[in-house]
């Protein structure tokens with residue numbers, strides 16, 4: 001994602017913001033309209049001060065130059081939400097190991113961040129604001145540094161993986177299976193970051209389409225999207241035997257096995273991949289909790305994995321699968337959940353395009369689903385930006 005664009009899993013608590021948080025928000029309000037310039041200035045400063053850091057970023061910086069910067073700003077905005085921030089930043093810190101980031105790089109990044117904000121938020125900037133940003137950045141960077149150091153003791157910074165199956169399902173969707181060079185631990189519902197040999201240092205996120213398997217293989221669903229360099233290479237260029245790199249697993253859209261409540265799953269397009277992993281997870285735990293899947297696609301032809309889902313439905317009485325095809329349906333995917341249900345006693349899992357997640361969350365909230373029962377990974381940024 002890419003990782004720098006992950007966002008705090010936002011269960012925003014109703015609490016009055018701290019003074020630091022208010023000052024940070026004031027800066028953000030001033031820099032948001034000139035975000036492009038602030039970002040360019042930040043990276044220019046960073047690479048002038050530390051030219052050696054340039055090699056950690058992709059050759060074409062326009063593709064993701066603002067990801068690190070945006071991630072830092074977003075984390076600062078959530079500075080009061082310690083619980084959400086902690087999990088998010090730990091994941092970010094672990095994910096940064098694959099870029100080659102070291103603890104000693106963080107102070108320079110912080111100086112450039114504050115330098116850029118100081119310059120572009122000049123109307124509201126003062127000594128108190130600077131202190132608030134220094135405190136926020138110190139907290140953010142320390143969590144990331146600590147998480148990276150702890151991870152170093154037990155996991156590699158990245159895994160190499162060989163493509164062992166490449167199944168073109170439609171003109172733009174491929175189901176790709178890889179064999180990692182070392183065991184790769186993860187949970188059903190999580191995703192990873194992936195780098196191809198053709199676009200070095202450009203990482204994109206893909207969800208695991210199954211539970212961990214005894215043969216250690218990992219499967220991803222990839223759709224080539226316009227201007228999506230990584231996805232297009234994976235669908236149209238990758239061949240058996242090619243080697244990709246994987247970052248660590250991330251994401252919190254996992255099944256809570258301490259309850260037996262039902263699962264309402266919405267999978268849009270290739271967003272169906274982690275939903276399939278969740279179904280397998282429930283099956284492997286021998287649970288007989290209801291799992292209701294709505295699989296949305298634009299056309300019949302885009303339901304590229306409906307056969308897998310129907311096979312799973314045949315073998316599990318607790319599983320129900322419904323396809324919702326835009327061209328045929330009166331309603332779009334998120335709207336159909338209002339027509340079915342009620343969904344009391346169900347946890348909701350959403351995976352698909354950002355717009356689908358947003359309207360799905362709205363639809364669920366409108367029918368009274370509490371937000372702590374709605375799970376999805378971030379709507380903006382890498383979790384769903386899979387170019």
Ligand SMILES: NC(=O)C1=CN([C@@H]2O[C@H](COP(=O)(O)OP(=O)(O)OC[C@H]3O[C@@H](n4cnc5c(N)ncnc54)[C@H](O)[C@@H]3O)[C@@H](O)[C@H]2O)C=CC1
Nearest residue numbers: 206207221268269270271273296297352353355356384386
């Ligand atoms: N490949 C993977 O592992 C994963 C991919 N994703 C994300 O899923 C998306 C899949 O893209 P496509 O296959 O092109 O899906 P798509 O754009 O063809 O849409 C799939 C379904 O979502 C619905 N939808 C789309 N936009 C909507 C909106 N604004 N409001 C309500 N419903 C909407 C459509 O009606 C359709 O039923 C991408 O954004 C990808 O990043 C998410 C999780 C995992």
